[in-house]
Amino acid sequence: MKLPNHIGIIPDGNRRWACKNNMEKEKGYEFGLISGIKLFKCCEKLGIKELTYYGFTTDNTKRPSIQRKAFTKACVKAVKMLFKENASLLVVGNTNSPMFPKELLPYTVRKRLGNGGMKLNFLVNYGWEWDLGKSVDCHFTNRSSIISNLNSHDISRVDLIIRWGGRRRLSGFLPVQSVYSDFYIIDDYWPDFKNEHLMQALEWYNHQDITLGG
Amino acid sequence: MKLPNHIGIIPDGNRRWACKNNMEKEKGYEFGLISGIKLFKCCEKLGIKELTYYGFTTDNTKRPSIQRKAFTKACVKAVKMLFKENASLLVVGNTNSPMFPKELLPYTVRKRLGNGGMKLNFLVNYGWEWDLGKSVDCHFTNRSSIISNLNSHDISRVDLIIRWGGRRRLSGFLPVQSVYSDFYIIDDYWPDFKNEHLMQALEWYNHQDITLGG
Numbered sequence: 001m002k003l004p005n006h007i008g009i010i011p012d013g014n015r016r017w018a019c020k021n022n023m024e025k026e027k028g029y030e031f032g033l034i035s036g037i038k039l040f041k042c043c044e045k046l047g048i049k050e051l052t053y054y055g056f057t058t059d060n061t062k063r064p065s066i067q068r069k070a071f072t073k074a075c076v077k078a079v080k081m082l083f084k085e086n087a088s089l090l091v092v093g094n095t096n097s098p099m100f101p102k103e104l105l106p107y108t109v110r111k112r113l114g115n116g117g118m119k120l121n122f123l124v125n126y127g128w129e130w131d132l133g134k135s136v137d138c139h140f141t142n143r144s145s146i147i148s149n150l151n152s153h154d155i156s157r158v159d160l161i162i163r164w165g166g167r168r169r170l171s172g173f174l175p176v177q178s179v180y181s182d183f184y185i186i187d188d189y190w191p192d193f194k195n196e197h198l199m200q201a202l203e204w205y206n207h208q209d210i211t212l213g214g
Numbered sequence: 215m216k217l218p219n220h221i222g223i224i225p226d227g228n229r230r231w232a233c234k235n236n237m238e239k240e241k242g243y244e245f246g247l248i249s250g251i252k253l254f255k256c257c258e259k260l261g262i263k264e265l266t267y268y269g270f271t272t273d274n275t276k277r278p279s280i281q282r283k284a285f286t287k288a289c290v291k292a293v294k295m296l297f298k299e300n301a302s303l304l305v306v307g308n309t310n311s312p313m314f315p316k317e318l319l320p321y322t323v324r325k326r327l328g329n330g331g332m333k334l335n336f337l338v339n340y341g342w343e344w345d346l347g348k349s350v351d352c353h354f355t356n357r358s359s360i361i362s363n364l365n366s367h368d369i370s371r372v373d374l375i376i377r378w379g380g381r382r383r384l385s386g387f388l389p390v391q392s393v394y395s396d397f398y399i400i401d402d403y404w405p406d407f408k409n410e411h412l413m414q415a416l417e418w419y420n421h422q423d424i425t426l427g428g
Binding site: 057059060062063128129132133142143145146167168169170171172175176178179180181182183184208209211212213214 | 271273274276277342343346347356357359360381382383384385386389390392393394395396397398422423425426427428
């Protein structure tokens with residue numbers, strides 16, 4: 001079976017899940033935490049080499065403050081939960097903004113956890129324009145110099161993006177690393193994650209003809 | 215009905231269509247020409263404001279030369295066919311390369327055709343790294359300055375991307391303008407285009423909750 005090296009995770013549908021379960025919208029995020037750990041463990045068993053979670057974005061921070069506080073808290077918890085795993089963890093996002101949770105500053109340098117293993121990235125207060133806007137080198141015109149000038153330069157090309165919650169869009173997720181990614185959409189909401197979702201996505205990916213634009 | 219302002223078209227599956235019809239792979243492209251005109255006329259009737267066709271990419275030019283010549287010829291023909299319509303036409307791509315067909319150089323300045331109307335963009339020898347690599351302004355860090363520094367700066371944000379041929383990926387299509395786009399995939403190959411494909415995509419789009427990342 002052909003496995004993707006790097007999987008991007010868009011864990012959408014937390015608020016809709018809360019509504020469906022007669023809760024206030026902002027209550028949904030914490031129910032996605034266990035989904036994140038379950039997914040990690042499943043990817044670890046399969047030997048996936050790199051995993052990137054779409055935590056929250058600078059766009060998301062414009063939502064009502066009760067929601068903003070709830071998803072920020074959930075992301076902080078998620079990173080701390082993952083910190084107990086075997087992985088090489090990095091939090092990537094705009095730290096020059098009050099929206100970036102201070103508790104996560106120590107994680108913005110890649111850290112080998114436990115026995116190391118999977119490269120694990122977590123996007124927190126990430127913005128595509130922030131990512132593209134670094135531009136230290138003013139004359140980058142080839143692929144490798146564009147990538148090395150991203151704020152997310154330590155995140156590799158994404159092979160497979162899985163999005164929960166039925167929407168078929170990237171919502172600003174790593175525009176450069178996603179240029180050749182295959183997208184798989186799961187209609188269930190993120191808190192309803194099951195290992196079978198991942199297995200369906202991998203089964204589908206296994207049958208894709210990967211050409212990298214060629 | 216909520217219509218997208220700008221539709222991006224990924225007309226994939228020409229070679230697979232040719233194989234299915236017992237032809238050599240490179241024969242497929244010319245059968246997609248009529249699809250392009252049919253689609254244009256349908257969008258025009260609906261009042262779509264902007265349309266971008268993914269002609270061919272710098273990645274594509276690495277294919278066998280018989281295929282490269284065939285898709286280049288088809289793109290030249292397509293642009294000349296569209297030139298007879300009412301639109302404001304621009305060809306966007308890397309002209310500093312022998313792969314860019316010289317016949318299309320006059321079209322790299324936007325031209326009002328007939329009674330004008332739809333903004334019509336055609337990507338020819340387009341590469342995402344070429345697009346992102348312009349970077350005249352060295353210190354762009356906000357959305358509008360990133361967009362104005364693209365080589366494709368005259369192409370607007372894409373609302374809906376329709377891809378024929380079943381693959382679920384962008385293959386380098388306008389990474390910045392696509393950050394918030396909704397994707398609709400049609401399994402049929404591009405030469406089998408029918409107006410109903412477009413109508414299905416628009417019907418689906420009409421039910422999407424457009425948040426622009428919020």
